[in-house]
Amino acid sequence: MADEVRARFAPSPTGDLHVGNIRTALYNWAFVRHLDGRLIFRLEDTDRSRSSDEACAAAIDTMHWLGLDWDEGVEVGGPDGPYRQSERYGIYREWTDRFLGEGSAYSCYCSQEEVAARSKAAGRPPGYDGHCRSLTEGQIDQYRAEGRLPAIRLRMQAGTTSFDDLVRGEVSFDNATVPDFVLVRADGHPLYTLAVAVDDVLMRITHIVRGEDLLSSTPRQVAVYRAMGIPPERWPRFGHLPMVLGPDGQRLSKRNGVVSIAWYRREGFLPEAMCNYLALLGWSPGDDRELFNLTEMRAGFEVGRVNRNPARFDLKKLEAINAEKIRELPEDELHRRVLMVLSDAGLLTEASTAATSATLKAGVRLIQTRIRRLVDAVPMLAFLLVEEAEFVRDPDDVAAMLIPEAVPALQAALVVLDKVDDWVEPRINAALRAGLDVAELKTKTAFPPLYVAVVGHRTGPPLFDSLALLGRDRVLGRLESALELARGGERAG
Numbered sequence: 436m437a438d439e440v441r442a443r444f445a446p447s448p449t450g451d452l453h454v455g456n457i458r459t460a461l462y463n464w465a466f467v468r469h470l471d472g473r474l475i476f477r478l479e480d481t482d483r484s485r486s487s488d489e490a491c492a493a494a495i496d497t498m499h500w501l502g503l504d505w506d507e508g509v510e511v512g513g514p515d516g517p518y519r520q521s522e523r524y525g526i527y528r529e530w531t532d533r534f535l536g537e538g539s540a541y542s543c544y545c546s547q548e549e550v551a552a553r554s555k556a557a558g559r560p561p562g563y564d565g566h567c568r569s570l571t572e573g574q575i576d577q578y579r580a581e582g583r584l585p586a587i588r589l590r591m592q593a594g595t596t597s598f599d600d601l602v603r604g605e606v607s608f609d610n611a612t613v614p615d616f617v618l619v620r621a622d623g624h625p626l627y628t629l630a631v632a633v634d635d636v637l638m639r640i641t642h643i644v645r646g647e648d649l650l651s652s653t654p655r656q657v658a659v660y661r662a663m664g665i666p667p668e669r670w671p672r673f674g675h676l677p678m679v680l681g682p683d684g685q686r687l688s689k690r691n692g693v694v695s696i697a698w699y700r701r702e703g704f705l706p707e708a709m710c711n712y713l714a715l716l717g718w719s720p721g722d723d724r725e726l727f728n729l730t731e732m733r734a735g736f737e738v739g740r741v742n743r744n745p746a747r748f749d750l751k752k753l754e755a756i757n758a759e760k761i762r763e764l765p766e767d768e769l770h771r772r773v774l775m776v777l778s779d780a781g782l783l784t785e786a787s788t789a790a791t792s793a794t795l796k797a798g799v800r801l802i803q804t805r806i807r808r809l810v811d812a813v814p815m816l817a818f819l820l821v822e823e824a825e826f827v828r829d830p831d832d833v834a835a836m837l838i839p840e841a842v843p844a845l846q847a848a849l850v851v852l853d854k855v856d857d858w859v860e861p862r863i864n865a866a867l868r869a870g871l872d873v874a875e876l877k878t879k880t881a882f883p884p885l886y887v888a889v890v891g892h893r894t895g896p897p898l899f900d901s902l903a904l905l906g907r908d909r910v911l912g913r914l915e916s917a918l919e920l921a922r923g924g925e926r927a928g
């Protein structure tokens with residue numbers, strides 16, 4: 436249908452997708468889904484020196500991980516493929532030949548050094564001066580005799596380029612500030628400015644929602660549309676999203692905050708949290724809600740409501756949303772995801788198989804409200820999964836807690852817990868509290884060393900539940916070894 440909304444997500448696979456990429460993908464996804472349109476996923480891999488098959492595969496995998504599907508493009512195909520620009524060079528050559536034949540483009544034999552030297556000599560800002568726009572046959576023959584190969588440049592028309600931006604409103608560029616630009620390098624390699632415009636036309640893109648950093652390239656794309664003979668009413672509508680800044684107000688970079696989505700994934704952030712938080716960097720549901728899912732975003736997203744002001748990325752806010760999303764997960768789903776994290780950490784081995792079923796599920800339940808990232812489960816549950824010979828306590832917590840003053844509490848715990856036959860949380864709780872009371876020890880000072888003795892550090896699941904899960908024999912063994920450490924400190928003192 437002629438009025439079908441068609442948008443695209445078209446990253447350059449030169450590395451891991453970053454925060455800005457994914458927000459762009461998310462907004463395009465929500466935009467087309469809200470309007471029952473179609474999303475095209477295209478890989479703009481014309482930068483041969485930086486693009487790789489691995490990065491392409493990683494981009495596809497990231498989209499799947501986030502839960503963002505697409506209707507046409509890489510992996511799924513479609514009527515306008517191929518969807519990798521590196522496989523479309525023949526198409527770009529055809530259009531370049533047409534532009535040359537019609538005079539909307541021309542061959543340029545200038546080197547970059549010559550262009551820079553002329554600008555410097557004339558006192559002009561750097562940029563092309565149109566030197567090869569009207570070469571004579573003799574000049575062309577001379578350049579060819581020198582063995583020069585030409586780049587192909589598009590002729591910029593005089594006047595202005597104006598359009599109604601979906602986010603920023605009316606935008607206008609003076610074409611005099613946009614020099615004739617290169618479409619194809621001298622080695623025959625097509626550049627982004629040619630490929631992106633040709634592909635958007637041939638793939639019938641109706642809306643281009645992308646980052647503000649690409650706003651200045653819009654006049655070049657429009658110039659290619661004109662050269663292709665596309666009337667203004669058939670040009671895609673543009674919407675340029677505000678920049679995402681770091682906490683310091685500067686453009687987000689590795690210097691002021693990790694931006695690779697792969698990093699957040701490794702650090703235990705949920706895709707649900709990433710989508711939720713990134714959506715808030717420029718848009719909101721409009722009812723003071725900060726927590727929502729993709730279905731709810733799809734229902735309410737309108738690109739015209741995107742804020743044009745830059746957004747600041749706040750890792751603590753993302754962590755808070757991630758913690759809420761973890762709490763919302765069904766028990767079985769959280770268990771599945773924690774298992775993957777524990778496996779990546781090398782904790783799920785044959786020796787720990789027995790603890791990966793009911794015991795581990797119970798452990799996951801205990802920490803669901805205590806973790807902010809999935810990777811927090813590793814230190815919190817490791818005490819259940821290691822063999823006793825490999826159990827290691829945190830050195831700093833040992834130095835602070837397993838000291839001579841802890842000996843009475845450890846001794847009292849050993850005495851009373853050794854007599855508990857029905858090893859369940861209520862019995863353990865009652866016995867331990869009673870034993871400490873008899874020994875005239877306060878729980879406030881007694882519990883921390885007991886926790887370090889059994890769990891290995893001062894934070895994690897609740898103490899009594901941890902004891903119940905670990906099992907009677909392992910608890911008593913760890914208390915005995917902790918008592919030796921404390922007594923060692925006592926003797927050393």
